[in-house]
Amino acid sequence: MATRYLYLARHGHADALGxxxxxxxxxxxxxxxRLAHLPIRTVWHSPLPRAADTAHxxxxxxxxxxxxxxxxxxIDHVPYVPELEETPPSWRAFFDGYSPEDAAAGHEIARSLTARFAHAPEQQNDEHELLITHAYPIAWLIRDALDAPxxxxxxxxxxxxxxxVIEYRPGALPSIGMFNDMSHLRPELRWTGFPKAPHP
Structure with a gap:
């Protein structure tokens, strides 16, 4: 059974200018x-410089x-702006000011993202693709794989x-092989992109 192996990574640490x-x-x-031994044939990246430079x-x-x-x-985008009643209180200030047009545009990008990448291969051979993107698109693809709200x-x-890593096979539910794995990074290189806090 042909499998699409989708390797997802957030870009490397960037400065305030991106x-x-x-x-x-x-x-x-x-x-x-870490990925050198895998038969990756395509590296896709976001249009933003921090993702393109990471890919290269x-x-x-x-x-x-x-x-x-x-x-x-x-591209870095908000894939779904929740309704007020489903928005956790800690996120309400973040979404304050999003217009319906902005929300619709972000959700359209999210639909395009899953339509392009979140499915089994159309050919008989396995596919190995690396996507260098941002935290929100990765979160959306994980949510989609789990068929979560x-x-x-x-x-x-x-x-x-x-x-x-997400694996897609014909006639099967997507399989999440790993999420947010940092074992290839030296300890001092881990947990960047998160708020300052104690981490394991």
């Missing part, structure tokens, strides 16, 4: 080394026949250069 820091480049290279850093360690390309669906993308966070 450019990779030295830490972000080291994170990306560590992820590249990772590609240094992949096979010479890997292609690196931009996918507009991977749209609001449940909230609270799914990813560290910079952490690895998530």
């Amino acid at each position: 450019n990779l820091t030295g830490t972000g480049r080291e994170q990306a290279r560590s992820l590249g080394k 850093e990772i590609d240094l360690f992949l096979s010479g026949i890997t292609s690196v390309a931009e996918a507009p669906e991977l 749209p609001v449940r993308w909230l609270g799914l966070s990813s560290a910079n250069a952490a690895l998530t």
